[in-house]
Amino acid sequence: MLVAPRVVVAAFALLAVSNAMPQGVVTQRILSLTAARTIAEAALAECTSRGFRTSVAVVDRSGNLLVVLRHELAHPATLEMARSKAYTAVVFRGSTAEFQAATANDPARLPQRDVPGILALGGGVPLYSAGEIIGAVASSGSNQTTDDECAKAGAAKGASLLE
């Protein structure tokens, strides 16, 4: 579900005033590479410290890659899985673990898994700034519980940079 948070609207209104934006343009917060790299490295380090060889991906709010890191002994498919999980977290606005549960339990949502590029495997989590989702981080190559925790470790590391 893609709800319109009221706070954001207010924020944009203010922004529009203070910067004298032209009428046909709005401004948007986007995730910097610097933050994305910090987040990716923290996610990877968490998995490495637990003995896993994984891939990590960070995407921007459109779902496009900013950073990918793959351990040399992690299968290339883990990189594509990480990318898909991060994309899923951005498109369906929540962690992929939540998306998996929600789509498994609701027949009306199950076909969301058929949208191209979507992957209902735990390990992807959204990244927030001022209440908005501005990207996502995902881990792949361990197991879904651990991948979720690694991604959350990455997101936690990045939180102070984004708020």
Added chain:
Amino acid sequence: MLVAPRVVVAAFALLAVSNAMPQGVVTQRILSLTAARTIAEAALAECTSRGFRTSVAVVDRSGNLLVVLRHELAHPATLEMARSKAYTAVVFRGSTAEFQAATANDPARLPQRDVPGILALGGGVPLYSAGEIIGAVASSGSNQTTDDECAKAGAAKGASLLE
């Protein structure tokens, strides 16, 4: 270069008078861009008025796009979802909400979801003219119930133009 043959003009004039169709040709009603635009805007306005940032798509009877409108803060994936829902409504000749229910409840119809381009998510509805389906409108980016209502609002707005 795709130039405009002058002969056509005269031919159409004649056609209008006689309507004597050659043996190997049939005529078909098709949805105009003007109507498609009206329908798309009404569908989008309905969702906007409820606080959602959505994408809307209108396709012709072959399932080809005529109009797409995406709110600048709706994810690009919502546009592709709207397109797929509209295509589904045309191919399986009914709303995608109905298609979802029908395929969920009938194991013989479930594999219809595997046809390329099909998406079993509510929010797509067919457009009728003289009892025929001549296109479809779909909304994506709110939730399935709302998307269905937005698409229906679009179709309702267009009904007087099509009948």
Added chain:
Amino acid sequence: MLVAPRVVVAAFALLAVSNAMPQGVVTQRILSLTAARTIAEAALAECTSRGFRTSVAVVDRSGNLLVVLRHELAHPATLEMARSKAYTAVVFRGSTAEFQAATANDPARLPQRDVPGILALGGGVPLYSAGEIIGAVASSGSNQTTDDECAKAGAAKGASLLE
């Protein structure tokens, strides 16, 4: 299709009056399967009579297949080539032999060959009804000169059905 709209508008206006068309709908002539089959068989027969084993394809005005016939000893790739040639004839509104020459001689048109689904090989010709292109027929599997002649033989056979 790119016709001079002013007079056409008049024609359509007449049409709209005589048929009482709703405002948001226009009518379109489309190629019937019966005519398409006649055309395909004539094109194939022409190539067969010259000693070639070929594939023939007929598409409608959107470029979608109506008929395909492939000789059992013609390579399956000839079928895909025939399909692409017919599609090209519809999209660029002329024979593929003409398209080949035009794009080879004009650097500004050369990139038209990069449009997905386009193939600049002779053997595809448009089908006209009342001055409009309503489809195309294409042959593949002999040589380009012969394929062009086979397709034209098909189109000639169909002409009386379409005018």
Added chain:
Amino acid sequence: MLVAPRVVVAAFALLAVSNAMPQGVVTQRILSLTAARTIAEAALAECTSRGFRTSVAVVDRSGNLLVVLRHELAHPATLEMARSKAYTAVVFRGSTAEFQAATANDPARLPQRDVPGILALGGGVPLYSAGEIIGAVASSGSNQTTDDECAKAGAAKGASLLE
């Protein structure tokens, strides 16, 4: 250019006499275009006689198209569905109605539906010659029961040509 080697002729003549196959070659029965066309037309006629506008496809033993016929008012997606059903009947060696039932009832076979190009919808039936599957015919555009019967009508029509 795809020229016609004269040598072939003599070779075939010899072949007919001796049939002494070289060690590295085997012979295979393949479906002729003539038979495929007869089968396709019978399948289409059956559906037409029941009031449906359908597409029909006939493929060879490799699953490559020999014939396609689409009613001008049948959606282009029906053609692709017919093609996929015929392909499925050849690959999994039985009617698609049987394939649907078998894969629905056996969890070990369910993932066969995930093979690219496969479609578990009724309407495709294999074509036999001397006990071997040498192709398939499929119908799409009515409903699965009727499509299955139309395809079977096509196969029945062709049986005398293939045995």
Added chain:
Amino acid sequence: MLVAPRVVVAAFALLAVSNAMPQGVVTQRILSLTAARTIAEAALAECTSRGFRTSVAVVDRSGNLLVVLRHELAHPATLEMARSKAYTAVVFRGSTAEFQAATANDPARLPQRDVPGILALGGGVPLYSAGEIIGAVASSGSNQTTDDECAKAGAAKGASLLE
């Protein structure tokens, strides 16, 4: 070539100060749907006024569609061409007419035409706000010179909304 204009850098510096952005986030101007619609309609109207039936596409700075409008008698391929032209204008940061000339005349740039999604046909122009490219508009279905002029008419109409 994707140069970093100095003015923009200064602008971002100012912006960062006045809004107290978190360290890992930058702000970005994005094209609104409202402006995109105005631009698309102006581009389409220009082509219509000259007697052409065309498609128009407007994309955001990532190259994702915001608006598509296709005349009901323009071939669906024109829509995909418009989309590709707009994408090309954003990726290679200039009009597609310029891109065509630059890549034709410089062997080192010619392979840029091989990048997926790129189309070197005139008719796509970038949209600027405060010196930055924030999207593009493209027309397809007339001829390249006219399509370029139609797109420019759209961009001109939008200029006051974006600066």
Added chain:
Amino acid sequence: MLVAPRVVVAAFALLAVSNAMPQGVVTQRILSLTAARTIAEAALAECTSRGFRTSVAVVDRSGNLLVVLRHELAHPATLEMARSKAYTAVVFRGSTAEFQAATANDPARLPQRDVPGILALGGGVPLYSAGEIIGAVASSGSNQTTDDECAKAGAAKGASLLE
């Protein structure tokens, strides 16, 4: 699940010492073509001896093909299925029969079947060297139980070459 076996770590440590590897490089055991060919032929022979016409594929640790053998009367789709099964065995680190069972019984793992290139059909088994998976062999074209046994016959034949 992609765990890091302790033995391997020790082995790498030793290797690093004895060969004085540069800091940024690690060494990896890879399957030779010679071994892959022996394994493929044994797998094929097992199926042939049981009266089946099958395809066999052997992939390296990245999932790239080293050997394919297809019986001339096995459908080309069996080759693609064998390839996908071998790829699946490498990516999910176990036989595809086990993968099928594991994903069928665990809703959290079911979406692993949606990863591109994955096929949950029995007949693929991993190949080990010194405790590491260095490739996989797969059979397709008989039935899943037999395909699994043929692949295992291949792997067994290769074991002495890999340990």
Added chain:
Amino acid sequence: MLVAPRVVVAAFALLAVSNAMPQGVVTQRILSLTAARTIAEAALAECTSRGFRTSVAVVDRSGNLLVVLRHELAHPATLEMARSKAYTAVVFRGSTAEFQAATANDPARLPQRDVPGILALGGGVPLYSAGEIIGAVASSGSNQTTDDECAKAGAAKGASLLE
């Protein structure tokens, strides 16, 4: 394939008599796996003896793979190139070195390189039986001259099995 049909018809008629073929079926010579394997190994051995690490592919008359062998240190892309070369040799009925020269020198044939799956690189050669092309062998991974010679060595080795 484009042979002069009249005499062939006679040949087939004879064949039909001697084998009592049903009317709707023709017979076709196809390449056996045994021969394909011999050919592939000879092609690979030739390249190996010259110090190259290559991939070799053998396809049947439809262009479908029968055998692939890739040296473990040859890049996976060489396998796909070998596959494409062999496919090209079958579709355009000659060696890929000849195809390269013919398409480079004839503007009318140049667009044949745009057919999907075609690759105009030397190293693919057709395989003949009784004057017919029944498959192709291709090498990739050395240089085009050598690849052509390796493929020819393979074809030469197989000749006695096919005639």
Added chain:
Amino acid sequence: MLVAPRVVVAAFALLAVSNAMPQGVVTQRILSLTAARTIAEAALAECTSRGFRTSVAVVDRSGNLLVVLRHELAHPATLEMARSKAYTAVVFRGSTAEFQAATANDPARLPQRDVPGILALGGGVPLYSAGEIIGAVASSGSNQTTDDECAKAGAAKGASLLE
């Protein structure tokens, strides 16, 4: 050209002796993530220091991604271009600037640009260890000369880690 350097053969011989490798296994040097990250960051830093916003990609010897870094204001297409350049450098064993020149000047090599995934734009350079190519680094988003220099700066930084 993919030649077999004699030095490598000697190296492998030694390696095989000292580690008592099983007969069916060979060892291979692969690029570590640690080195890949160092190389990627150096390449990006070089471009940043010159005022460009770019993407950088590092791939392993199979052409699979190890690291991607994209500046938040570089277009997502630059990431895909960097990936393709790095892949090209590995497959055709040299810098993409050299590949561009070589394919432009030799009609026999020009079709190498048609291999899927290949991109003939400067900015990709191979990474060597002990005379072998074990990966590649590529930059995209500035201009081809600068991208080439950025990639070389990355490779230079990594050299001490790889030799």
